[in-house]
Amino acid sequence: MISFGFVTIYDQQEIDYSTEMAKRAERYGITVYRFTPLDIDPLTEKARGKKFHAATQSWIESVFDIPAILYDRCFYRADERSKKSKPIMQWIKQRPDITFLGYGFPSKWDLYKRIIDHPLLSYYVPKTVLLRSPTDLLHMIRKEKSVICKPEHGSQGKGIYVVKQVENHLHILDTSGQTIAAIKRKIDLQHWLEALLHRSSYLIQPFFPLKTKQNEPFDVRFFFQKNEHGTWSERGRGVRVGPPGTIIANVSAGASIFDFSKWFSQIPSPQRLFIADGIETITNVLPSYLEEQFGPLFELGIDLGITEEGAVWLIDINSKPGRKMITTLSPEKRDTIYEAPLRYCLFLANEVNVR
Known part of the structure; x- marks a missing residue:
């Protein structure tokens, strides 16, 4: 069995997502563990966390070696737990015996500096x-x-x-x-x-006025994951619309999610050509370029802002995106989304001979 670790800052963080994934893991020959960076004993380098028990379909307390393949879902904030956790994760990422699904980005500033060096992508990045x-x-x-x-x-x-x-x-x-x-x-x-x-x-x-006629902030989210062959696959795209008068269109902040095709069909024809060209350039070029610059990645949330004139702006890139947009707009893709980390885990295991 391949040992696979789901790592978060807090014990119950993304519990539903990790559980749905773990329920499907046995058929792939994978044992799933949950733990936080602070669960690691610095002396033994073992973790005290949870192991998914396939027979009872539940998590059980367990002490285990740090799994050979890790899925980093740590979101760092200004609190003490985050400050203590971050250097531990940086240490683990240096270990040659452990492989991560994706290694993430150093910072938004590093992202900006790399993207403005690209001859095509630089046109879509706001001055930062x-x-x-x-x-x-x-x-x-x-x-x-x-x-x-x-x-x-x-x-x-x-x-x-x-x-x-x-x-x-x-x-x-x-x-x-x-x-x-x-x-x-x-x-x-x-x-x-x-x-x-x-x-x-x-x-x-x-600050671009990316608003609907009802004074609602909006952006377009594109969700990418690696497939079982290690190549990028777009899982879906959707429009996120925040409450009237607010500043951002983030789902965690209360934004609603709408079908991209319906929204796009309502845009006048001349603007559609500009928008489609910008979207195609960014989505075709950006994922592979980011890997060239920052190393292996597993998933990406790419957020684009689109003005009334049809200008396309790359406003954010997230290496640890949520998946509510996909499960809301395309419930039939739930299995695909939950199994994607497992399929990519198998790909990585074969690449590095992990068993």
């Missing part, structure tokens, strides 16, 4: 600056009027702010669209930024 001082923010505000601030290591739409120029002062909005501060003096901006950057490093970009 590492936020270090009020000058960085004010310089972009003068050009764009509205700026979005994103955590360099953020995920799931958390920690995002929009800064808008309103007459002679700045309004700072959270993701719900509420103004949390109105700043008139540079010293007040300095204090706000110091508090912000104390929690996390941040990037800034122009």
Whole structure:
């Protein structure tokens, strides 16, 4: 049997997903374990976590060697558990006897720097600056009027702010669209930024008005996974629409999901040609290019923003995407989604002779 580990920061994180996957594992000759980085004993290098018991279809307490193949589903935040977990995962990724389904990205800033070097992809990336001082923010505000601030290591739409120029002062909005501060003096901006950057490093970009006619934020999510042959496969695409007046269209923040084809068919013909060309370029080129730059990956969530004029912008890339979009729009793909990590695990096991 192949030992396969599902790793999360918190014990019950993504329990439904890991359980559905584990229920299907026995037919592939795979034993599934769940654990967190903090479950590893530094002396014995064994983990105290859960093993899926096929006979009872349940998780049981177990102590085990770190599995030979790991599925990293760790989402790091500013809390102590995340801070302790991250270096442990970095240590495990250096071990030659352990293989990960995917190794992820260093940071959004590293992503940006690599993508702007690509002769085709660079046209679709918004101007991005590492936020270090009020000058960085004010310089972009003068050009764009509205700026979005994103955590360099953020995920799931958390920690995002929009800064808008309103007459002679700045309004700072959270993701719900509420103004949390109105700043008139540079010293007040300095204090706000110091508090912000104390929690996390941040990037800034122009804030595009990606809204529906009902003032709802929206974007288009493309979900890719590796198949059993180790090649990229698009599992689906959908439009995510947030509540009216909010800032982002993230499912975890309450966004609704809609069929891409229906949405696309309502766009006027001239814009459709531009949009289709941008989508084709990005989805055909980006996955393999990212692997060239950052090493093996297993899945990708690619988020595109599309303007009324038909401009396509690459607004986010996630190496640990959720799968609610697929299970909502295409319930018949549930088995495919749950079995994909197992099929790719077999591919990797054959590649590195793991048994």
